Structures are given as structure tokens and as C-alpha cells.
Amino acid sequence: MTSADGRYTMLRGDVRFTNVTFGYNPDKPVLHDITWFAKPGQKIALVGATGAGKTTVTNLINRFYDIQEGQILYDGIDVKNIRKADLRSSLGIVLQDVNLFTGTVMDNIRYGRLDATDEECIEAAKLTNADGFIRMLPDGYQTVLKGDGSGLSQGQRQLISIARAAVADPPAMILDEATSSIDTRTEEVVQAGMDALMEGRTVFVIAHRLSTVRNSDVIMVLDHGRIIERGSHDELIALGGEYYQLYTGAVELE
Known part of the structure; x- marks a missing residue:
């Protein structure tokens, strides 16, 4: 990877957001003062209802948009100082819609x-x-x-x-969880493929089905652009808050 001043750096997949505020329209923030980090090799799940800001977070890691406030660091380098082509080649992306x-x-x-x-x-x-x-x-x-x-089939395309x-073979992956339109038997095969792909990488999973995020290192619950809960699956279930409500079906995810 080449930084703006021409130096080369080997990326490992350490990603940090510090006090990040962002809006597609600067007057209407969709993320409010977000702070979190992912260590190399960690699996981070982003959960929350539609419109909570999950996809926006991944768009910012990729620099499809630049933030209004705060800082995003990739292996200690501000993403604004990394060439976009290098940044994006270091991030694998698997989307719901396969091209x-x-x-x-x-x-x-x-x-x-x-x-x-x-x-x-x-x-x-x-x-x-x-x-x-x-x-x-x-x-x-x-x-x-x-x-x-x-x-x-949808599963084969996926x-x-x-x-x-x-x-x-990127050090970091973004999975906009891709199994929502696949039958259960195929989903198991696809999920096993994803698990193999995730091994040893920093992974951000945008979750549409909560059953697939139980083994994440950290689950972050977003609500209207704010992180309202974070922890492991067991910690968040014990908390009995929003994640518990989503997981038990008391609140609809989509």
C-alpha cells in the first residue's frame, strides 16, 4: 500500500474510528460521534434496524465518502493519506447483490x-x-x-x-451479509465458505440474520447512527437490552 507521500506500508487490518460524525448531506448527520476499533483478525458485527447506519460505516472504511468530523485510521495511518486504489485493494467485499x-x-x-x-x-x-x-x-x-x-442459483453466484x-487475499473483509435470499441447505455451504474466508482476517459483518453473528468477537448495535450497545453475544443477551430484543424477535431487524 502506498501513502500520499509515497511511503509503502504492509497492511495488517487494524481499523479505528475516533469521534466520527458523517452525513451524506453535511447538515443531516447519519453517524454521530462513533468511536470503536477492530484489531487484526477480529470479527466485528454491525447490527441494527434498517437505516441504523450499518452500511454507512463500511462505506467510510472504503472512503467512498469522506467524514466531516473525527478520524479513521487503518494500521495507524489516516485513511485520507492512503491512495484510494490501495485502500480498496486491501479490503475484500462480499455484497448481497453479486455482480x-x-x-x-x-x-x-x-x-x-x-x-x-x-x-x-x-x-x-x-x-x-x-x-x-x-x-x-x-x-x-x-x-x-x-x-x-x-x-x-443465488447460492452458487454467491x-x-x-x-x-x-x-x-486481503487483510480485511467487509461482508454485507449475503445469505438472506438463500435456502437453508445452501446457506450452510455458503456460511462455511465465508467462515474459511474470514479465518485470520479483520472482518466487518453487516448482519441481516442475527444467527450468523453469535461467534463475532464484538457485536455493535447501531440505532439512528449511534452505538447503543457493544459486547459479545453472551454479554449482550445478559444485558437484556436492544440486542436481546432483536435476537429474541421482540423487535424486527429489517
């Missing part, structure tokens, strides 16, 4: 890192549980996908996007 393109399965996986070899793409697919179904396709890895991968993130 595939017309080309072979191999090409679609390699899109995660354009200089990856065929062997590296296959290793990434094996790691993330995509290899099994790919080998069942008519031409395996050389099967040509049309457009958005319309011949594949597995390709997870393999694409794995071949990039």
Missing part, C-alpha cells in the same frame, strides 16, 4: 486479483466451498457464464463472489 459478468467461471474468480494464476483461483474456490459445484458444470472452470450468471474475494 458476475459474461466470461468463464475462472475469469469471474480471477477478477478478485487479475494476476492470479489458474491454480490460485482453484485453491480459492476449494477454500470457499465453490469447487464442488463448479466441477459439476458442463465445462467446469471454463464454463461460460452469461451476463449476471443467470444459469446459476460462492463465486466469495472465491473472488479469497483470491484477492
Whole structure:
């Protein structure tokens, strides 16, 4: 990674927000004085109802937007001093909506890192549980996908996007939890693929189903742009507050 002054730094995935306030319209903040940190290798879950600010947090890590107040540090460097291309290449992203393109399965996986070899793409697919179904396709890895991968199931498309993130091998990952429209059996395969991808990386999970965040190191509950609770699953259940209400279904998440 290259900073603005041309120095090179190896990223490890330490991310810190200090007193961050942000609004897409500067007069209307959607995040209010947010302070938190993620150590390398930690899994951080962001939960809260729609509009709480979960996706906004990840957009700021990527510098899709710049903050009005506060500071975001990536391995001790202000993200404003990191070239955007370097910052984004150090962050893998798996979204709910998968973007595939017309080309072979191999090409679609390699899109995660354009200089990856065929062997590296296959290793990434094996790691993330995509290899099994790919080998069942008519031409395996050389099967040509049309457009958005319309011949594949939602789960299969998701597995390709997870393999694409794995071949990039970034120190940090953002998962906009991608299993909400997948059947339960496929979800288990996809979840296992995600678990393999997350191993040893700093991971931010935007949670739509709370069953998938129980094993996070830290769960942060957002409400109208503020962190109202933080802790492990067991700590937050014991607290009996908003997370408990969400987890037991007393309050709807979406």
C-alpha cells in the first residue's frame, strides 16, 4: 500500500474510528460521534434496524465518502493519506447483490486479483466451498457464464463472489451479509465458505440474520447512527437490552 507521500506500508487490518460524525448531506448527520476499533483478525458485527447506519460505516472504511468530523485510521495511518486504489485493494467485499459478468467461471474468480494464476483461483474456490459445484458444470472452470450468471442459483453466484474475494487475499473483509435470499441447505455451504474466508482476517459483518453473528468477537448495535450497545453475544443477551430484543424477535431487524 502506498501513502500520499509515497511511503509503502504492509497492511495488517487494524481499523479505528475516533469521534466520527458523517452525513451524506453535511447538515443531516447519519453517524454521530462513533468511536470503536477492530484489531487484526477480529470479527466485528454491525447490527441494527434498517437505516441504523450499518452500511454507512463500511462505506467510510472504503472512503467512498469522506467524514466531516473525527478520524479513521487503518494500521495507524489516516485513511485520507492512503491512495484510494490501495485502500480498496486491501479490503475484500462480499455484497448481497453479486455482480458476475459474461466470461468463464475462472475469469469471474480471477477478477478478485487479475494476476492470479489458474491454480490460485482453484485453491480459492476449494477454500470457499465453490469447487464442488463448479466441477459439476458442463465445462467446469471454463464454463461460460452469461451476463449476471443467470444459469446459476443465488447460492452458487454467491460462492463465486466469495472465491473472488479469497483470491484477492486481503487483510480485511467487509461482508454485507449475503445469505438472506438463500435456502437453508445452501446457506450452510455458503456460511462455511465465508467462515474459511474470514479465518485470520479483520472482518466487518453487516448482519441481516442475527444467527450468523453469535461467534463475532464484538457485536455493535447501531440505532439512528449511534452505538447503543457493544459486547459479545453472551454479554449482550445478559444485558437484556436492544440486542436481546432483536435476537429474541421482540423487535424486527429489517
